[in-house]
Each structure stands twice: as structure tokens, then as C-alpha cells.
Amino acid sequence: MSLHGAVLFVWVRSGRNRVLRQLQRLKRPRYLVGALVGLAYLYSLVGRTLLLRDSAGSASPGVRLFAELSLVVSVWGTLFSAWALGADRPSLTFTETEVQQLFPAPVTRGALLHYKLARSVLGTAAGALAATLFVGRLVSAHPGLFFLGACLSLTTLSLHGTAASFMRTRWAARGGWVVFARWAVLALGLAGVGWVVLEALRAHPLPAGFASARQGRQWLLTFLDAPGPRAVLWPGRLLVGPALAKSTEDFLAALPPVLFLLVVHYAWVWWAQTPFEESALVRAEARERARAVRAPGRGAAMGGIRVGRQPFALRARGRPEVALIWKNLIARQRMGGGLIWLLITVVLGGTLAALLGDPTVLEDSRRVVSPVCLTMAVVMAVVGPSAFRMDLRMDLPKLELLRVLPLAGWQVVGAELAASALTLGAFQVALLAGALLLGREEDLGFEGAWVPALLGLMAFLPALSLAGLFVQNAAVVLLPAWVPVGMERARGIEALGQRLLTLAGTLVVTLVGLVPAAFVALVVGYPLFDRFGAWAFSVAGVVAAGVLAGEVALGIRWLGRVFQSLDLSEEQTE
Amino acid sequence: MTSLEPRWRMETVLDVQGLAKTYGAVRAVQGLTFRVAPGEVLGLVGPNGAGKTSTLRCLAGILPPSTGRVRVAGHDLAMMPVEAKQELAFLPDEPRFFEYLTVWEHLNFTARLYGVEDWEARARGLLEEMELGGRERALPGELSRGMKQKLSIACGFLHAPRLILLDEPLTGLDPLGIRRMKASLRRRAEQGAALVLSSHLLPLVEELCHRILVIAKGQVVALGTLAEIRERLSGPGGANASLEDLFVRITGGDSDPARLEQSGP
Known part of the structure; x- marks a missing residue:
């Protein structure tokens, strides 16, 4: 059997087996319900509008212009990155399985290259389909043509990237001066584009103020129609032309140059090909390593983890479950610090920008930053439990390891929750403290209530986050097949539906858990209001937090028993 | 290591009674009963899918047994899991x-x-x-x-730990590492730890283990010292057979676990 035949066999059988497996899973109610919800969601998202064609191509000219510009800029970005970014080596990526199965097979390098190109065509087709569903149906009256056009342009860009990587590999082998020449040409190109844009701006200066969006669009159209920008954008426009064609005639008219480019790029790749096996092997191993260190939904560095300081020294004596908290805090530090830094950067960056803009803005920025901090603290109570996942959601794939530990189930569950809860809670308290320090109640219209309310929130919001974290972890233990854990992520419509149901379930359970807390807080806080005024808010917040914490404590005891008897035998048969 | 003081008959670190584990309709482990004494190394051997890993996972408290009882250093693993786990170590193959x-x-x-x-x-x-x-x-x-x-x-x-459960402990080790590991395991046993060692490397099992537990299709098909298994195994050449010969004979395609004589613990 030739490579083409073998590859076709693998693709067809893999696809068939995946579909069969998904259909078989539908016999189980939880997957059937998930599939129905997933289908309903997909229908509500794209299916209805696609079938009814009521919104196809209904986007305003402004949106169309924006879409065209975005696509053209994306084309330029892809071209620039192909020549400027990354290492000077072939960009072909193979999985470790492909390396093990195909590289030792009796096939030529050309056949491997064709295989990889065919795979990239499949990938671009999937990308084009997604673009059609989410963008194409809005900006084009002919989603089918948009899909075809997107396929052609994405495939051409993919071929360009491959050819560029081959050329860079060749040039790098010739020595430093060739690399220098490449950078010089790139720099000249960028300088040229910059000069063209500046000249065009001189000819068509930005109006002092736009009276309407239409006026702004008009200026942009005039600017883009100037000779310089038109020349710069021409290659990109040429490539996205078929996708954005307004009619079949326009599509056919825009097609020949793109087809020509496609053929030329294919010939270029074939001509420029260099040995890629070694770099493919290195990349496959690097990808596998990165996969191994990557936590679910985290943006851990692809290259690995930076070993840094520990959050605190772990002594051998003391409660053993603290070891779990310690290790999860380390995980938070080494694998999940990005979110916190992003939020801190947003707050600090916003403040700095405001200060640099105008000296009088110091006072205004203070007025702005304080509510922003408060809003973020509240928002974190909702999104934080999903974002901070250094708990059972991270560790459940290592169930075997957890189960051998000399800890009771409730200790494991409690300790696993603690790291995320502590980090999230500390972050919220810091934000609220920021709001407290920067905000003035007279500015914000909370006469006399600002400080007591914030103090109450300092107790309540971390407890609310803890409750959210508990519900998410409980979902993992109770429905391990529904919640994505570890690196594996279930695929398919039923998995999509399950995720939606889990999300909805989490919100409902958290809200139900809030009822007793709110009731007790009301019972305690209301009588105190007459006597202590706004300070009753603080007391109510602390009481509500206490009730929530008590509920979570009870829940941990219960969940610990479930965890102890958790039997993942189905996934762990020999 | 072929001889052991009979103190294991007096003390027990691991006591397994009627252990069974089922996965849906599949009975992976059926009614295992055995004991391991301090200083004893018990070899757990069997063909692929015999239930070795399931057995070890049940002994380590990773999987709850379907029926049966496991006691580690006197602590019931189901009733007092923390105390029992405090006394054991589980070393998986991966x-x-x-x-x-x-x-x-x-x-x-x-x-x-x-x-x-x-x-x-x-x-x-x-x-x-x-x-x-x-x-x-x-x-x-x-x-x-x-x-x-x-x-x-x-x-x-x-x-x-007083009980060490090892699943293919030599996987990935180089020859020097294997030699050191064997010495290390021997030393732990001499210091009083009980070891349960699951491996397909029959020469290793023969060399390190005092007793051998052979399981097939989840059932015990032989349990005893190599000499005892040799002695109890009827058939030509049984007296001088190596563990590999015995293993093939016991677990071979023509053997029926029910027909083979089962040694008591």
C-alpha cells in the first residue's frame, strides 16, 4: 500500500471510529443529553441564521470594511511572521506518532512533504469553515463562496509559510551575511510601508473630530484609496478577493490570480524543500514535552516551567494536607501566574496611561481606578473559580498518586481547594483594598457606606469564590466524565453540551448555596442597621461569609467521602 | 534469595482475604487470599491481563475492592485507610x-x-x-x-514503609541501575519491609522473591516458594523446572486454572 493509500486509510478509519464511538456513547443518557444541548446551542449560534439566510451578508458597510481590513492585515501579518519570526528551520510539524510511524516507513521525503501539505489543507479547510460560520455569513451573501475563497487564501498562505521556512533554512546554512541581508530587506520593506502610510496621512490628515461613524468610514475609504496604501494593501486584497466576492461573477473574476498564486507557491515549496526530518523530530519532542507540562486551560510556557522560589518553606512536622496546599501554590506560581500579572498590568497600565496623559487626570484616574478595582473583585467571584484551576481539576488525572497519600478524602478535597481559594481570595481582598484606598464615598455616591460595604465585601467575596470553587471541584468528583480535567479535553457535540450543562449547574448550585447565607445575613444585619447604620453591611458580609464557609466545610466532608470511594475503574482497566 | 526465617508465619504486614475486583461484567481479580510477612518478598506474576495491576492498585488503596479485605500492618485498608497508607509505598510502572x-x-x-x-x-x-x-x-x-x-x-x-508494592520496578533502568535496585530491594527486605513485586522479568522474580504468587484470569493458580510450586506441580521435568518453565506450564494455553492445584497461603 502506498503512503497515500495508507494515509487515506488512517484518516477514513480514524474518522469512522471516532463517529462510531461518539454514537455509541449516546446510549448513555449523560452523553445523549449533552449531545442534545450541544446541538441546540450550535443551532442557536449558527445553524438557524445559516439555514434561514436571514442575516447572511447583512453586515453594514462599516463591518464589511472592517472585515476586509482585518483579513488583509492578517495576510500581511502572516507573511511578515513567515520571514521574521521563529527559527531558521523547516516549519513542518509532525506529531510524535507521525514521526514514529511514517519516518521509518519506506517512503520518500517528497511523499512525506505531500502528506504534510495535505494535512495542512485539511487544517485550513477547518479554519475556513470556522471563519465562514462566524464571519463569512455576516460579511458575505454567499457563505459557500466565502468558504471556497477562504480555503484558497489560507492554503496559499500556509504554502508561503512552508516555503519561507525552507528558504530561511537554506540561507541560514550559507552564513550570517545572508541572514543579515534578509533582515535588511525586511527592515527596508517595513520602512517603506511606514513612509507610504505617513505620506498618505499627510495627504489625507485625520479629521480633528468625527461627527459620525459614516464620516469616519468615509475618511478611511479615502485614505485606503490613496495610491500608496492601495499599493501596500493590493497583495492582501488580491488574496481575500474571492472570499469577499459579492457575487458569483465577482468570485470567478477574482479567482484566477489566487489560483495562479496557489500553483506558484506549491511549485516554490517543491523546489525549495530541504531536509526536514531532524527539525520535525525536535519539534515533535518539544511539543510533546510542552503538552506534558501544560495544565488544562493554562497558558504555561511552551518551553517548560521556571523553577523559582517556593511560597513558603514546608517543614516536615505539621498537618500533612498542608503539603498539598504548598504544592498547589507552587503550581499557581510556576504555571498560572499569567492571569494575575495580566490583571495587575491592566490596572497599573490604565493608571499610568491616565497620569501620563494629563496632570489633572490624577484625580480623575483615582476616581476611575477605584470602581474598576471593585468591579474586578466582583467579577473575579464569578469568573475566578473557572480561571483558578490549581485544584482537583488539575490533579484528578493523577488520581492514582492522590489515592496512595496517607490522607482522608476530606483532607485531600479541602487541601486541593485551599490553594485556589487562598490565591483568589487574596487577589480579591487586594483589589478591594485598592478600591478602599483610592475611592472617596462623596465621589461615588455612597455617603457613609463605602468603607463598611467594602469591608463586608472583603469577607463575603472570597467566601463566594470559595463556594464557586467547591462547586466546580464537586462537579469533577461527581461527574468526572463531564468536566475536562488534566490535558485531555473531550471532543464532540456531546462534550460541548456537557460543558454548557456543567457551567449552568455550577451557577445554579452556587446561587442555591447563597440563599441560606443571604437569609442569615439579612436576619442578622437588618436589626443592626437601625443602631449601627451602614456598618451593618460589614457585619452582614462577615455573617454571610461564615455561613458560606460553613456550607463549604460540610460539603468538603461529604465530598471527601465521595472522593474516597471514587472508582475510575472504567478508565483504568488493565 | 531462597531462604527465609519462618517468622513470616508468625507476623503479617499484608493480609489479603478474598480480594475481588470487578469492572462491570469483567472479573479482573477473584478471591485472592494471601499474606506477606516482614522481610518477605512476594513475587506476583501472571500473563498480561491476569489482574496483577488491579491487585496492586487494590492493595495500595487506589481502587476500592469489590469484595474482600486488605489489612496493612494490622490496619484495615477500607476502615482505616490513612493509618494503612502511612505504612505502605506504591511504586507504579509508570x-x-x-x-x-x-x-x-x-x-x-x-x-x-x-x-x-x-x-x-x-x-x-x-x-x-x-x-x-x-x-x-x-x-x-x-x-x-x-x-x-x-x-x-x-x-x-x-x-x-513497612510494605512496598512494586509494579515492574526495573522498567527503564540501565544494567547498573538494575543491579543497584536489586541490592536496594534486598536491603529493604533485610531491614524488615515486606515487598510485593509484580514483574514479567521472571529471572528477577526468581532471584529476589521468597515466595511467588501466580495469577491467571484473576485467580490464584499457584502460591508458594519456587521449590513448593515445583514440588506440587505434577508432570515430567517439574522437579528441575525454572520459574519460566513453570510459568509457561501453569499459565499456558492448555492449562485451566481450575484444574491446577492451588497452594494455600
Whole structure:
């Protein structure tokens, strides 16, 4: 059997087996319900509008212009990155399985290259389909043509990237001066584009103020129609032309140059090909390593983890479950610090920008930053439990390891929750403290209530986050097949539906858990209001937090028993 | 290692009674009953899918048994799991680690869990013994398969467990590592630890184990010393047969576990 035949066999059988497996899973109610919800969601998202064609191509000219510009800029970005970014080596990526199965097979390098190109065509087709569903149906009256056009342009860009990587590999082998020449040409190109844009701006200066969006669009159209920008954008426009064609005639008219480019790029790749096996092997191993260190939904560095300081020294004596908290805090530090830094950067960056803009803005920025901090603290109570996942959601794939530990189930569950809860809670308290320090109640219209309310929130919001974290972890233990854990992520419509149901379930359970807390807080806080005024808010917040914490404590005891008897035998048969 | 003082008959570190584990309709382990004494090394052998890993996972408290009872150092694993686990170490064939903890931090973590106060001295000794000296700051992703196996063993030995459960402990080790590992396991047994060793490497089992438990289709088909199994096994050439010969004869296609004589514990 030739490579083409073998590859076709693998693709067809893999696809068939995946579909069969998904259909078989539908016999189980939880997957059937998930599939129905997933289908309903997909229908509500794209299916209805696609079938009814009521919104196809209904986007305003402004949106169309924006879409065209975005696509053209994306084309330029892809071209620039192909020549400027990354290492000077072939960009072909193979999985470790492909390396093990195909590289030792009796096939030529050309056949491997064709295989990889065919795979990239499949990938671009999937990308084009997604673009059609989410963008194409809005900006084009002919989603089918948009899909075809997107396929052609994405495939051409993919071929360009491959050819560029081959050329860079060749040039790098010739020595430093060739690399220098490449950078010089790139720099000249960028300088040229910059000069063209500046000249065009001189000819068509930005109006002092736009009276309407239409006026702004008009200026942009005039600017883009100037000779310089038109020349710069021409290659990109040429490539996205078929996708954005307004009619079949326009599509056919825009097609020949793109087809020509496609053929030329294919010939270029074939001509420029260099040995890629070694770099493919290195990349496959690097990808596998990165996969191994990557936590679910985290943006851990692809290259690995930076070993840094520990959050605190772990002594051998003391409660053993603290070891779990310690290790999860380390995980938070080494694998999940990005979110916190992003939020801190947003707050600090916003403040700095405001200060640099105008000296009088110091006072205004203070007025702005304080509510922003408060809003973020509240928002974190909702999104934080999903974002901070250094708990059972991270560790459940290592169930075997957890189960051998000399800890009771409730200790494991409690300790696993603690790291995320502590980090999230500390972050919220810091934000609220920021709001407290920067905000003035007279500015914000909370006469006399600002400080007591914030103090109450300092107790309540971390407890609310803890409750959210508990519900998410409980979902993992109770429905391990529904919640994505570890690196594996279930695929398919039923998995999509399950995720939606889990999300909805989490919100409902958290809200139900809030009822007793709110009731007790009301019972305690209301009588105190007459006597202590706004300070009753603080007391109510602390009481509500206490009730929530008590509920979570009870829940941990219960969940610990479930965890102890958790039997993942189905996934762990020999 | 062929002889053992009969004290194992008096004391027991691991006591398994009627252990069974089912996965839906599949009966992976059926009615295992055996004991392991301090200082004893019990070899667990059987063909692929015989139920060895399921047995070890049940003994380690990872999987709840469907029926039966497991006692570790006198603690019922179902009733007193924390106390029982405090006394055991489970070393899987493919050890898994926390990707973000270094080698040294894994040992620190283990020390806190088991309350090993002199862990630093012990850890240094174990790292030297496992030839991991100088790799303290390495992350698991930076270790070879053999090194990971050694780290798993170092973590497992840190709290001086009374029961050590090993699933293919020599996987990934080089010849020198294998020799050191065998010596290390012998030393632990001499110091009084009970070992249950599952392996397909029959010469290793023959060399290290005092007694051998052969299972097939989840059932015990032979249990005893090599000499006892030889003696009880009828058939030509049985008296001089190696463990490999016996294994093939016991678990071969023509053998029916029900027909084979089962040795009592």
C-alpha cells in the first residue's frame, strides 16, 4: 500500500471510529443529553441564521470594511511572521506518532512533504469553515463562496509559510551575511510601508473630530484609496478577493490570480524543500514535552516551567494536607501566574496611561481606578473559580498518586481547594483594598457606606469564590466524565453540551448555596442597621461569609467521602 | 534469595482475604487470599491481563475492592485507610509526578505527608543511592524514564514503609541501575519491609522473591516458594523446572486454572 493509500486509510478509519464511538456513547443518557444541548446551542449560534439566510451578508458597510481590513492585515501579518519570526528551520510539524510511524516507513521525503501539505489543507479547510460560520455569513451573501475563497487564501498562505521556512533554512546554512541581508530587506520593506502610510496621512490628515461613524468610514475609504496604501494593501486584497466576492461573477473574476498564486507557491515549496526530518523530530519532542507540562486551560510556557522560589518553606512536622496546599501554590506560581500579572498590568497600565496623559487626570484616574478595582473583585467571584484551576481539576488525572497519600478524602478535597481559594481570595481582598484606598464615598455616591460595604465585601467575596470553587471541584468528583480535567479535553457535540450543562449547574448550585447565607445575613444585619447604620453591611458580609464557609466545610466532608470511594475503574482497566 | 526465617508465619504486614475486583461484567481479580510477612518478598506474576495491576492498585488503596479485605500492618485498608497508607509505598510502572515540583521538592512534599522529620538526610542518601545526586533542582520533565523510576523509588522509600508494592520496578533502568535496585530491594527486605513485586522479568522474580504468587484470569493458580510450586506441580521435568518453565506450564494455553492445584497461603 502506498503512503497515500495508507494515509487515506488512517484518516477514513480514524474518522469512522471516532463517529462510531461518539454514537455509541449516546446510549448513555449523560452523553445523549449533552449531545442534545450541544446541538441546540450550535443551532442557536449558527445553524438557524445559516439555514434561514436571514442575516447572511447583512453586515453594514462599516463591518464589511472592517472585515476586509482585518483579513488583509492578517495576510500581511502572516507573511511578515513567515520571514521574521521563529527559527531558521523547516516549519513542518509532525506529531510524535507521525514521526514514529511514517519516518521509518519506506517512503520518500517528497511523499512525506505531500502528506504534510495535505494535512495542512485539511487544517485550513477547518479554519475556513470556522471563519465562514462566524464571519463569512455576516460579511458575505454567499457563505459557500466565502468558504471556497477562504480555503484558497489560507492554503496559499500556509504554502508561503512552508516555503519561507525552507528558504530561511537554506540561507541560514550559507552564513550570517545572508541572514543579515534578509533582515535588511525586511527592515527596508517595513520602512517603506511606514513612509507610504505617513505620506498618505499627510495627504489625507485625520479629521480633528468625527461627527459620525459614516464620516469616519468615509475618511478611511479615502485614505485606503490613496495610491500608496492601495499599493501596500493590493497583495492582501488580491488574496481575500474571492472570499469577499459579492457575487458569483465577482468570485470567478477574482479567482484566477489566487489560483495562479496557489500553483506558484506549491511549485516554490517543491523546489525549495530541504531536509526536514531532524527539525520535525525536535519539534515533535518539544511539543510533546510542552503538552506534558501544560495544565488544562493554562497558558504555561511552551518551553517548560521556571523553577523559582517556593511560597513558603514546608517543614516536615505539621498537618500533612498542608503539603498539598504548598504544592498547589507552587503550581499557581510556576504555571498560572499569567492571569494575575495580566490583571495587575491592566490596572497599573490604565493608571499610568491616565497620569501620563494629563496632570489633572490624577484625580480623575483615582476616581476611575477605584470602581474598576471593585468591579474586578466582583467579577473575579464569578469568573475566578473557572480561571483558578490549581485544584482537583488539575490533579484528578493523577488520581492514582492522590489515592496512595496517607490522607482522608476530606483532607485531600479541602487541601486541593485551599490553594485556589487562598490565591483568589487574596487577589480579591487586594483589589478591594485598592478600591478602599483610592475611592472617596462623596465621589461615588455612597455617603457613609463605602468603607463598611467594602469591608463586608472583603469577607463575603472570597467566601463566594470559595463556594464557586467547591462547586466546580464537586462537579469533577461527581461527574468526572463531564468536566475536562488534566490535558485531555473531550471532543464532540456531546462534550460541548456537557460543558454548557456543567457551567449552568455550577451557577445554579452556587446561587442555591447563597440563599441560606443571604437569609442569615439579612436576619442578622437588618436589626443592626437601625443602631449601627451602614456598618451593618460589614457585619452582614462577615455573617454571610461564615455561613458560606460553613456550607463549604460540610460539603468538603461529604465530598471527601465521595472522593474516597471514587472508582475510575472504567478508565483504568488493565 | 531462597531462604527465609519462618517468622513470616508468625507476623503479617499484608493480609489479603478474598480480594475481588470487578469492572462491570469483567472479573479482573477473584478471591485472592494471601499474606506477606516482614522481610518477605512476594513475587506476583501472571500473563498480561491476569489482574496483577488491579491487585496492586487494590492493595495500595487506589481502587476500592469489590469484595474482600486488605489489612496493612494490622490496619484495615477500607476502615482505616490513612493509618494503612502511612505504612505502605506504591511504586507504579509508570510513575507520575507533579510537573512543576523539582526532585527535591517532591521529597519535601513526601516528607510532610508522612511526617519524616529527618527527611533531608534521608533524601540525600536516597538520591545518592539512586544516582540522582546533582539533579535536585530538575523538574520531572527533564528526567529520563529511568531517572523518573528512581525518583519514584526514592520518594517511596523516604518514609521507610513497612510494605512496598512494586509494579515492574526495573522498567527503564540501565544494567547498573538494575543491579543497584536489586541490592536496594534486598536491603529493604533485610531491614524488615515486606515487598510485593509484580514483574514479567521472571529471572528477577526468581532471584529476589521468597515466595511467588501466580495469577491467571484473576485467580490464584499457584502460591508458594519456587521449590513448593515445583514440588506440587505434577508432570515430567517439574522437579528441575525454572520459574519460566513453570510459568509457561501453569499459565499456558492448555492449562485451566481450575484444574491446577492451588497452594494455600
